[in-house]
Amino acid sequence: MPRTRLLGRATTMAALLCAVPLVAACGGVKPQQANVVAGKQLFVAKCGSCHQLDRAGTKGNQGPNLDAAFQQSLKDGFGRGAVEGVVYKQILYPNRLPNVAGVKMPAKLVSGEDARDVAAYVASATAKPGKDTGLLATAVKAAGGGTAVEKNGTLTIPADPGGQLAFVASKAIGQPGPVTIAMPNKSGTQHDIVIDGLGKGAVVANGGTSSFKATLEAGKTYTYYCSIPGHRQAGMQGTLTVK
Ligand code: HEC
Structure with missing residues (x-):
């Protein structure tokens, strides 16, 4: 993941977080707790064929590795809440141009609460060593x-x-x-x-x-x-x- 692009995204994070009702601090309405177990299942079903994310066990290589994608941002001090906002926005509004391999991420593979759940799961799992535990560990049956x-x-x-x-x-x-x-x-x-x-x-x-x-x-x-x-x-x- 080129660092320049990541920083470009990072600068839009603040604006983004208030545009999307994910963070309580942005408005009076208490957001509903995202369901990360459903988010993991949806991620594997809808996103994993293109993206590697170690905790989800996915190995797709058509799009960027989602552990690597946020490593630097997290190191730089952006919280997982900020990452969640970036992922949510990416699901709804991916790049309209294909990447170097000619692959384009389809928009709105999941929407509404489902998109929130997927974003919350990815943000919780990205660049985190170890394995999912508890309900998350059994959310997806190993094939x-x-x-x-x-x-x-x-x-x-x-x-x-x-x-x-x-x-x-x-x-x-x-x-x-x-x-x-x-x-x-x-x-x-x-x-x-x-x-x-x-x-x-x-x-x-x-x-x-x-x-x-x-x-x-x-x-x-x-x-x-x-x-x-x-x-x-x-x-x-x-x-x-x-x-
Ligand atoms: C057909 C393959 C494909 C599928 C399916 C797909 N993506 Fe992507 N994704 C891409 C490609 C290609 C890019 C790079 C271009 C772009 O940013 O749109 C990308 C970029 C991203 C990024 C930005 C990573 C970065 O480096 O900044 C995130 C986050 C992401 N995808 C999440 C998802 C999620 C969540 C899903 C499921 C809802 C999903 N993707 C489904 C191909 C895919």
Whole structure:
């Protein structure tokens, strides 16, 4: 994160904080307590595919690393309340121009109370060593632990429904011969499923299923992954064993 831009943002923080009713000192109305547990879940579902934030366990790399983004501001003495205001404003009014990689952050991925909750969570978690505790620790179920097993000629390997860059199962077992590889994706984050040399399903989101037909060879292992840029690198892959 270039320091100049951060300082540029910092100077607008004061004005911003009173424009957004996040801080009690700005007005007579007592703000409602933000729900950081809901904020974490929404962050993982709506933001994590583009942003790394260690406490949320997200590894997206399309946008800036959100731990690094606020490190200097926090060191410089800006409180987490100020960071919350910056994040809230960014959610509603991201840059209209794409970044160097050609990626543009969509505006209002969350709005209203949801945007407040996400901003509060990000502000509480950014650049903070250690792990989330209490209710926050269990707010998002870790993806990737399961094993998918071929049934009736179909091997179903869903994408994480919560939007994490992971399949529900990072291991799969198939049988030799023809198979349909199917990846239902309930999340709003676009994914596909690919096995090099075998096939590639369509890119889907919001309840679509990515699938292709292939023939598995006895004794072989294959790697399945999502080919959307950054997703495989973030861990969206698994091993298919044929036996
Ligand atoms: C499609 C990818 C994408 C998604 C999804 C996305 N962002 Fe971004 N985000 C970006 C990009 C690209 C930038 C850098 C350009 C800009 O500032 O708009 C950015 C910048 C930011 C920044 C500013 C960081 C800095 O260095 O100053 C914050 C904060 C942020 N995003 C938070 C969020 C939150 C919260 C969400 C979910 C509601 C979200 N983003 C969803 C791509 C994304």
